[in-house]
Amino acid sequence: MGRKRKKQxxxxxxxxxxxxxxxxxxxxxxxxxxEQIKPQMQNLREDAAVFSALSTAPDRxxxxxxxxxxxxxxxxxxxxxPFSSQNSSENPSKPSSDSKTDSDSxxxxxxxxxxxxxxPELSSSQEMPEDYSIPEEYQGEIxxxxxxxxxxxxxxxxxxxxxxxxxSVSDExxxxxxxxxxxxxxxxxxxxxxxxxxxATESFEPYDTDxxxxxxTWRTTDNxxxxxxxxxxIAQALRAHGIEVLHDxxxxxxxxxxxxxxxxxxxxxxxxxxxxxxxxxxxxxxxxVQRDTTLVKPITEINGxxxxxxxxxxxxxxxxxxxxxxxxxxxxxxxxxDAIESRYPTLTRPVFFCYRKYNQDLTxxxxxxxxxxxGNTLEEVLYTAQLAxxxxxxxxxxxxxxx
Numbered sequence: 093m094g095r096k097r098k099k100q101x102x103x104x105x106x107x108x109x110x111x112x113x114x115x116x117x118x119x120x121x122x123x124x125x126x127e128q129i130k131p132q133m134q135n136l137r138e139d140a141a142v143f144s145a146l147s148t149a150p151d152r153x154x155x156x157x158x159x160x161x162x163x164x165x166x167x168x169x170x171x172x173x174p175f176s177s178q179n180s181s182e183n184p185s186k187p188s189s190d191s192k193t194d195s196d197s198x199x200x201x202x203x204x205x206x207x208x209x210x211x212p213e214l215s216s217s218q219e220m221p222e223d224y225s226i227p228e229e230y231q232g233e234i235x236x237x238x239x240x241x242x243x244x245x246x247x248x249x250x251x252x253x254x255x256x257x258x259x260s261v262s263d264e265x266x267x268x269x270x271x272x273x274x275x276x277x278x279x280x281x282x283x284x285x286x287x288x289x290x291x292a293t294e295s296f297e298p299y300d301t302d303x304x305x306x307x308x309t310w311r312t313t314d315n316x317x318x319x320x321x322x323x324x325x326i327a328q329a330l331r332a333h334g335i336e337v338l339h340d341x342x343x344x345x346x347x348x349x350x351x352x353x354x355x356x357x358x359x360x361x362x363x364x365x366x367x368x369x370x371x372x373x374x375x376x377x378x379x380x381v382q383r384d385t386t387l388v389k390p391i392t393e394i395n396g397x398x399x400x401x402x403x404x405x406x407x408x409x410x411x412x413x414x415x416x417x418x419x420x421x422x423x424x425x426x427x428x429x430d431a432i433e434s435r436y437p438t439l440t441r442p443v444f445f446c447y448r449k450y451n452q453d454l455t456x457x458x459x460x461x462x463x464x465x466x467g468n469t470l471e472e473v474l475y476t477a478q479l480a481x482x483x484x485x486x487x488x489x490x491x492x493x494x495x
Contacts, residue, residue: 220299230306234297234467236391239401240438247442251430256442259408266422266445274427275420276457278335278492282369285330285337285488287323287376290356290451292343294319294378296470297387300398304387310380310466315341317470322463322477323376329481333489338363338370357451364454372424372457372488375450378473379403379462389467392438394479400464400472402480403441404429407452407460415449420456428459431487436479 241247241254248255248263250270257266278284293311295318297304312318320341327339340363344355360373381388390401406425409415422445429443452458463480464473 226305232304232306232385234302234387236389239390239441250426252433253429254442258446269419278488283336283338283367285372286363286370287374288340290352291345292320319378322473325477326481330485333485335488375460377462379465381465387467398472400468400476403462405444405460407448410447413449415453417456432483435483
């Protein structure tokens with residue numbers, strides 16, 4: 093869907109909100125009008141912020157918005173998302189209906205036994221306090237699902253991994269790219285990997301439970317509680333394999349969500365200019381999978397412990413995106429997923445091969461990683477970051493040039 097079309101849909105939604113405000117009954121004077129529409133305007137600002145965020149977040153599906161808001165309308169004004177240093181909203185607001193377009197097509201599978209005995213213990217603990225409760229009117233449902241693929245019959249595969257091909261590139265043609273030599277080579281001269289976050293403030297559910305608070309914004313500027321914390325765990329795991337890593341903690345989505353990818357592209361390019369030795373750029377996110385008001389939590393079990401399933405996204409060029417080396421990123425993504433699945437089966441969802449850019453034109457080792465969803469807990473995501481980082485570190489170590 094084009095950017096202009098997205099903006100039209102979002103504007104329509106906000107116009108409907110204004111119509112609702114304008115028809116509030118019992119308005120007798122300007123003063124009364126102001127007082128009566130304050131709650132509606134507050135809700136409108138909150139909803140507009142969510143709509144605006146979705147319009148500029150290419151890793152969020154908005155098909156449900158297109159069905160609800162249709163028509164030819166002009167561009168909306170830029171809005172900002174609500175944030176909270178406590179990882180929850182003080183004021184009631186509707187949860188965003190973010191959902192991956194490919195989520196429902198994945199089948200739940202049984203988990204497998206794995207070995208991660210050499211990994212250090214994480215200190216994060218999210219034990220629910222005894223007095224924790226959510227008012228009934230703000231309760232929503234969380235469901236757990238396993239999105240890994242074990243029956244690979246008829247699937248596009250590479251080693252232990254599976255690829256969800258949503259492009260017009262045939263599986264046969266895609267296989268020819270997968271058979272090419274890995275484009276990334278690691279050496280010992282300077283930083284080799286940059287980890288960064290276009291949407292650094294993405295956060296998680298506070299506790300492992302089947303109920304969530306619909307007032308939750310799933311965003312926080314506290315880098316110990318958002319996706320930045322997972323990026324640091326990955327960085328540490330790569331360093332344990334002798335890979336030199338830089339971790340940028342810039343919050344490109346705060347205070348404004350709009351323009352996040354433009355700002356993160358500047359950050360990445362600055363690093364590439366300063367450190368031309370960088371071969372790999374990992375943009376680490378968390379997903380948002382939701383069906384109606386139900387949060388869907390991608391989950392598996394590794395060594396008896398819950399881990400949030402992760403997804404690698406590899407963009408493809410439809411001829412309009414100026415990504416001449418997309419096939420090299422694609423090959424790199426498939427190799428990375430194979431390494432993770434071979435080491436920790438069921439930890440990954442299929443690689444999402446799609447017509448999206450995500451600044452992957454900047455290097456031939458640029459990938460977007462989605463660790464869990466907004467239904468997962470930070471503890472589950474940090475465990476995934478530890479496991480995935482271990483596997484990715486081993487993968488990159490295998491790509492070191494002979495000295």
